[in-house]
Amino acid sequence: MTSNGPLSGIVVADFSRVLAGPYATMLLADLGAEVIKVEGPAGDDTRGWVPPTRDGVGTYYLSVNRNKRSIALDLKDPADLEVAHALSARADVFIQNFKPGGLARFGLDYDAVKTRNDTVIYCSISGFGSTGGAALPGYDLLVQGMSGLMSLTGDPDGTPFRAGISVFDVMTGMHSVIGILAALHHRDETGEGQHIETNLLSTALSSLVNQTSAYVAGGVVPNRMGNAHLSLFPYEPLRTGDGELIVVAGNNGQFRKLAEVLGHPEWADDPRFDTIGNRNDNRELLRPLLLEALAAKSAQDWFDVLTEAGLPCGPINTVQGGVELAERLGLAPVVEIGDVPTVRNPIRFSATPPTYRSAPPELDEHGDEIREWLGVTRA
Known part of the structure; x- marks a missing residue:
């Protein structure tokens, strides 16, 4: 070969x-x-x-x-x-x-x-x-x-x-x-x-990474938080009018835009929510407010609205849905070798790309x- x-x-x-x-x-x-x-x-x-x-x-x-x-x-x-x-x-x-x-x-x-x-x-x-x-x-x-x-x-x-x-x-x-x-x-x-x-x-x-660092550098032993993130909120699936949508606000600018799109720009200046640390400390106060606003539309509708606003969000797909998404995005995730479908190597090279020479x-x-x-x- x-x-x-x-x-x-x-x-x-x-x-x-x-x-x-x-x-x-x-x-x-x-x-x-x-x-x-x-x-x-x-x-x-x-x-x-x-x-x-x-x-x-x-x-x-x-x-x-x-x-x-x-x-x-x-x-x-x-x-x-x-x-x-x-x-x-x-x-x-x-x-x-x-x-x-x-x-x-x-x-x-x-x-x-x-x-x-x-x-x-x-x-x-x-x-x-x-x-x-x-x-x-x-x-x-x-x-x-x-x-x-x-x-x-x-x-x-x-x-x-x-x-x-x-x-x-x-x-x-x-x-x-x-x-x-x-x-x-x-x-x-x-x-x-x-x-x-x-x-x-x-x-x-x-x-x-951050979980071991929490212990070795911060003396904190992390625990299970379901789908929640130790250091960011919102950064998890949230219920909408007809299902869950992953909603992310990774910085203050994203949270301000999210608050505006959800019709509550005042949240961004609320001292309980105006910084990453404050949103983490008060996530149990902020979560019901987000859920109430998100209940007004379906997950697909919110996906369209938030994506149009440049905000990170996404559905929870099956593996089939993940492959189909990659296909729609032009990533060509499946490579056929003979009659055996395999998943494409994720690295892209401009001059020396991966090759698929023989099936297993x-x-x-x-x-x-x-x-x-x-x-x-x-x-």
């Missing part, structure tokens, strides 16, 4: 599975890297995570594995392990998400790979790092709970909720890509390879050609 992308010529040995690693390697593949997906004899677990399916394959697997070639290797088999070693010697990037230390017995840990490939960029992804948390299994749900995210998600008096996606797997994948690209740049300058480590818990604490591979679809390329034939 030739490519003219910015990472053309970079070979990635992908020993990861499920989500964080495969998402990272798909991003690299979209940008032109040659990604060789190494799977166990039974294949990536997500092939069988169903429903939903497309042509018998889990759509979970299809979501993060385009632009890759697949080879099935049993690392306990000496012949297959020889192939894995040969691949590690040829790769520019080696990425894996086994438990810390799990590949050492196969001679595929960083130190072993470095002996046969001293310029390799080796990326290890784990749940809780390679020190005190090395033995802990790295499932996204566990990290959502243990990091504090679930304590922030849900109604104030209700049960903590997980996010609707494996949010920290995805974010860890993105952080891994950032680390890999930085290491490749460093290697171009110095010729040095290096070991990169990312983990879901560190990603979670970084990605909770079948298990061991490219095993023979990869062995031939490595010069290691089947036993």
Whole structure:
């Protein structure tokens, strides 16, 4: 699969599975890297995570594995392990998400790979790092709970909720890509390879941004606020005459305009509401006033009126609605590769755009050609 992308010529040995690693390697593949997906004899677990399916394959697997070639290797088999070693010697990037230390017995840990490939960029992804948390299994749900995210998600008096996606797997994948690209740049300058480590818990604490900062810098332990924002009001869905609309006033100017459009310009000069801090302190006084005004029109009518006034607002769509919105906005969110629809890479380049060269591979679809390329034939 030739490519003219910015990472053309970079070979990635992908020993990861499920989500964080495969998402990272798909991003690299979209940008032109040659990604060789190494799977166990039974294949990536997500092939069988169903429903939903497309042509018998889990759509979970299809979501993060385009632009890759697949080879099935049993690392306990000496012949297959020889192939894995040969691949590690040829790769520019080696990425894996086994438990810390799990590949050492196969001679595929960083130190072993470095002996046969001293310029390799080796990326290890784990749940809780390679020190005190090395033995802990790295499932996204566990990290959502243990990091504090679930304590922030849900109604104030209700049960903590997980996010609707494996949010920290995805974010860890993105952080891994950032680390890999930085290491490749460093290697171009110095010729040095290096070991990169990312983990879901560190990603979670970084990605909770203002919420973790509230604790580490302000001594405040945030709690669940439903759809409300800790530091902004209004910044949440509000009831209208026929449903909810997300209404945002991110600064004093936006709130003044919102008050005018709702027919109450006096709110902007009311000392209870005239600053962000005052609106937060008095949100339980302001909320019923907003709800009373919004009850006069439907959500769609208010969307039209507020948007025309330049104010941020929006409906709460289904996933279908989100895709259809992106289509209406000209973002072309769906890319067909063969007969498999996939979601477009979100990065736009003026000169070296992402490419969509092949659908997610079948298990061991490219095993023979990869062995031939490595010069290691089947036993």
